[in-house]
Amino acid sequence: MKKFVVGNFKMNTTPSEFNVYLDEFLPRIKDCKANIMFCLPATHFCVAKSRLEATNIKFLAQNISSEEKGAFTGEISNVMVKDCGAYGTLIGHSELRKRLKETPESINQKIIRALAVNLKVILCIGETKYERSTKKTKLVLKRQLDTALKGLYENELKNIIIAYEPVWAIGTGKTPTAKEIENTVCDIRSIIAENFTVRSSEKINILYGGSITESNFGQFVKIKGINGLLVGGAKKKKKSFANICK
Numbered sequence: 001m002k003k004f005v006v007g008n009f010k011m012n013t014t015p016s017e018f019n020v021y022l023d024e025f026l027p028r029i030k031d032c033k034a035n036i037m038f039c040l041p042a043t044h045f046c047v048a049k050s051r052l053e054a055t056n057i058k059f060l061a062q063n064i065s066s067e068e069k070g071a072f073t074g075e076i077s078n079v080m081v082k083d084c085g086a087y088g089t090l091i092g093h094s095e096l097r098k099r100l101k102e103t104p105e106s107i108n109q110k111i112i113r114a115l116a117v118n119l120k121v122i123l124c125i126g127e128t129k130y131e132r133s134t135k136k137t138k139l140v141l142k143r144q145l146d147t148a149l150k151g152l153y154e155n156e157l158k159n160i161i162i163a164y165e166p167v168w169a170i171g172t173g174k175t176p177t178a179k180e181i182e183n184t185v186c187d188i189r190s191i192i193a194e195n196f197t198v199r200s201s202e203k204i205n206i207l208y209g210g211s212i213t214e215s216n217f218g219q220f221v222k223i224k225g226i227n228g229l230l231v232g233g234a235k236k237k238k239k240s241f242a243n244i245c246k
């Protein structure tokens with residue numbers, strides 16, 4: 001099974017800079033077998049659609065609105081993202097949970113909206129430093145997953161990838177050990193099994209994200225139960241990101 005390598009651009013690069021990024025990045029990953037995806041600002045969709053069409057790289061939004069349409073200035077809807085050619089959307093990134101006070105209920109609404117127009121979802125979950133230090137990781141992940149996946153049918157899970165991103169590991173240079181990630185992924189699968197079935201818990205794809213670099217990514221891809229990586233900072237360097245993909 002091909003591994004996923006997802007690069008989250010966050011609020012970095014202009015569309016013109018992204019164009020130049022692709023000039024250098026695309027030749028480097030020509031024969032790469034990984035399932036590569038970019039999570040992009042909406043301003044980059046036009047460039048992405050024309051430049052990535054002939055490649056195997058898919059692009060996703062970093063967020064969508066929980067509303068269908070109407071007076072929601074600054075927001076972007078599921079159909080808008082779909083119409084631009086996006087393959088899917090990230091939902092529930094901790095930076096949005098924190099800065100924009102995203103709630104578990106709005107995350108659930110966004111997932112339902114994404115699936116309604118055939119957008120794939122990368123659902124981000126993860127515990128804070130405090131939650132980890134008070135041994136609440138499993139409880140927190142359970143709460144996040146129970147609410148986010150509420151009301152979904154089991155067959156919809158094939159359109160969802162879960163990204164385990166401990167909040168304290170994002171952009172800090174700190175990561176859990178491989179054993180800790182393996183145990184947490186096991187917990188995530190058991191929560192999915194409780195909500196759906198064991199079969200669906202075994203099939204769902206789970207990524208790890210948080211302070212992945214060109215020098216440490218090898219230990220994460222090897223972890224049992226991990227199907228790929230969600231990379232932030234390291235994808236700024238085209239060469240590093242291309243090497244991780246390869």
Ligand code: 13P
Nearest residue numbers: 008170171210211232233
């Ligand atoms: P870093 O790789 O910079 O820690 O970011 C991870 C992330 O937030 C990806 O969504």
